Amino acid sequence: MNVRTLCLGILAHEDASGYEIKKAVEDGMFAHFIDASYGSIYPALTQMLADGHVSVREESHPGKPPKKVYSITSSGRTALRKALHVTARQDKFKSEFLFQALFKDDLTPEHLAEAFEGQMEYLHRELAQIEECRQQAEPGSGHMFVNGYGQAVLRAAIEYMEKARGELGLQPPGPARDAAE
Amino acid sequence: MNVRTLCLGILAHEDASGYEIKKAVEDGMFAHFIDASYGSIYPALTQMLADGHVSVREESHPGKPPKKVYSITSSGRTALRKALHVTARQDKFKSEFLFQALFKDDLTPEHLAEAFEGQMEYLHRELAQIEECRQQAEPGSGHMFVNGYGQAVLRAAIEYMEKARGELGLQPPGPARDAAE
DNA sequence: CCTCACATGTAATGAGTTACATGATTGG
DNA sequence: CCAATCATGTAACTCATTACATGTGAGG
Known part of the structure; x- marks a missing residue:
C-alpha cells in the first residue's frame, strides 16, 4: 500500500485538502493504516490529479487561508477498488519498544521505566483516539470493525x-501521572 | 532503530552469520522488532566490522558451504547499550488488512473472505511461532516478557x-482449513 | 509583535528493498 | 541433472522522511 491509495481511501470517505488528509492520518479516522507526511501527500495528490483520479476546487473560508479541496472521481474509485484487491502486504507485529524490553537488563532502571511508561502512554493515547472515532462511525461500517479490532x-x-x-x-507509578482517563 | 542495532542485539544473544541473522529476523527469536533483508544485513555487518563493533571468524561445517560467524565485541556492547538508551521511535499500530476491512463494501465477498482468512492465518502463524520461541526462552529473560506481550x-x-x-x-470456514492447531 | 494553527509545496537525503550475481552441497 | 537449502555480496531503485521555503489570519 502507498500514500496514493491511502489518499484515495480518505477521499472516498469525504472531500479533503492535503492538510486535512494529514490530520486524518495523524490523529483522525485514518490513523491506523500507514504513515504519510506532507512530503508524500502533496505530491500524491498532484499526481492523482494528473491521472484524473481526483479533482480539485479552491475553497475560501473567511478568516482562514484558502485551501484546495480534492474530490475522488469515478476513475479514482476504480483505482481504489483495484488497489484494494491486490493482496495487501502482510501485516507485521513489530515493536521497537519490545526490542528495548528484550534487553531490559542492559538498560538502567530509570530508562527501562521511561520506555515502559512511554509505551503505556502511547497505548492509552491510541485507545482514547479510537474511542473518539468510534462515536463518529456509522454502525455496520468498516470503521466499526476496524475500531473494534484496535480496541481489542x-x-x-x-x-x-x-x-x-x-x-x-x-513499581506501579505514582497515583497522579496520567490524568487523561 | 536500524538494522545495525538489530544485528548487535542478535549477536549479543549469540554469535551468528549474516544468513543466520536473516533467519532469526524472519522466523526466529528476533521476528517482532524490525525488518531486515540480506541487502541491509550484510552491509551492516561489514560496516560494524570496520567500526570494531563485531569480529569475524570463518567456520566450515562438513557438508555445508563455509560461513562467516560474527561475534559482538565490547565496543559493540557499548554501542548497543547506547542505541537502546536513545528513546525508541514510538510504536505504531498500523495494518493494511484493516485498511481493506475499512472498505469491505467495495470488495467482492470472495476478496473480503480471502483478506480475512489471510489475516487469520497470519495471526495463527505468528502465535505458533511465538509459542515455539517461548520454549527456548529462559525464565525471567526479556524474551519471556516479549513473548507474553505478543501472545496477549x-x-x-x-x-x-x-x-x-x-x-x-x-461464514465460518469449512472444518478442514487450518490443520496447524 | 509574536506565536500558533492553517495551508501548500519542493529538494535533499536516507534507509531500506528488490533484483541481480555467484557458488557449494545434498537428496531426489 | 535439477531443485532446494545454505551462504555471501552488490547495485539500482523506490519511496518516503526531513528540512526547507513561503504565506495568511487570529488571538494573546
Missing part, C-alpha cells in the same frame, strides 16, 4: 503491560 | 476476528 488489541496490550510491571522489576 | 496481543486479535466474522458477513 490495545486493551490486551495494556492489560498485559499492567500485569507484567512486576516481571520487569517496576 | 495476537490472542486478542484472533478472538476479535472470530467474533467479528458475522459482522463482516462471512
Whole structure:
C-alpha cells in the first residue's frame, strides 16, 4: 500500500485538502493504516490529479487561508477498488519498544521505566483516539470493525503491560501521572 | 532503530552469520522488532566490522558451504547499550488488512473472505511461532516478557476476528482449513 | 509583535528493498 | 541433472522522511 491509495481511501470517505488528509492520518479516522507526511501527500495528490483520479476546487473560508479541496472521481474509485484487491502486504507485529524490553537488563532502571511508561502512554493515547472515532462511525461500517479490532488489541496490550510491571522489576507509578482517563 | 542495532542485539544473544541473522529476523527469536533483508544485513555487518563493533571468524561445517560467524565485541556492547538508551521511535499500530476491512463494501465477498482468512492465518502463524520461541526462552529473560506481550496481543486479535466474522458477513470456514492447531 | 494553527509545496537525503550475481552441497 | 537449502555480496531503485521555503489570519 502507498500514500496514493491511502489518499484515495480518505477521499472516498469525504472531500479533503492535503492538510486535512494529514490530520486524518495523524490523529483522525485514518490513523491506523500507514504513515504519510506532507512530503508524500502533496505530491500524491498532484499526481492523482494528473491521472484524473481526483479533482480539485479552491475553497475560501473567511478568516482562514484558502485551501484546495480534492474530490475522488469515478476513475479514482476504480483505482481504489483495484488497489484494494491486490493482496495487501502482510501485516507485521513489530515493536521497537519490545526490542528495548528484550534487553531490559542492559538498560538502567530509570530508562527501562521511561520506555515502559512511554509505551503505556502511547497505548492509552491510541485507545482514547479510537474511542473518539468510534462515536463518529456509522454502525455496520468498516470503521466499526476496524475500531473494534484496535480496541481489542490495545486493551490486551495494556492489560498485559499492567500485569507484567512486576516481571520487569517496576513499581506501579505514582497515583497522579496520567490524568487523561 | 536500524538494522545495525538489530544485528548487535542478535549477536549479543549469540554469535551468528549474516544468513543466520536473516533467519532469526524472519522466523526466529528476533521476528517482532524490525525488518531486515540480506541487502541491509550484510552491509551492516561489514560496516560494524570496520567500526570494531563485531569480529569475524570463518567456520566450515562438513557438508555445508563455509560461513562467516560474527561475534559482538565490547565496543559493540557499548554501542548497543547506547542505541537502546536513545528513546525508541514510538510504536505504531498500523495494518493494511484493516485498511481493506475499512472498505469491505467495495470488495467482492470472495476478496473480503480471502483478506480475512489471510489475516487469520497470519495471526495463527505468528502465535505458533511465538509459542515455539517461548520454549527456548529462559525464565525471567526479556524474551519471556516479549513473548507474553505478543501472545496477549495476537490472542486478542484472533478472538476479535472470530467474533467479528458475522459482522463482516462471512461464514465460518469449512472444518478442514487450518490443520496447524 | 509574536506565536500558533492553517495551508501548500519542493529538494535533499536516507534507509531500506528488490533484483541481480555467484557458488557449494545434498537428496531426489 | 535439477531443485532446494545454505551462504555471501552488490547495485539500482523506490519511496518516503526531513528540512526547507513561503504565506495568511487570529488571538494573546
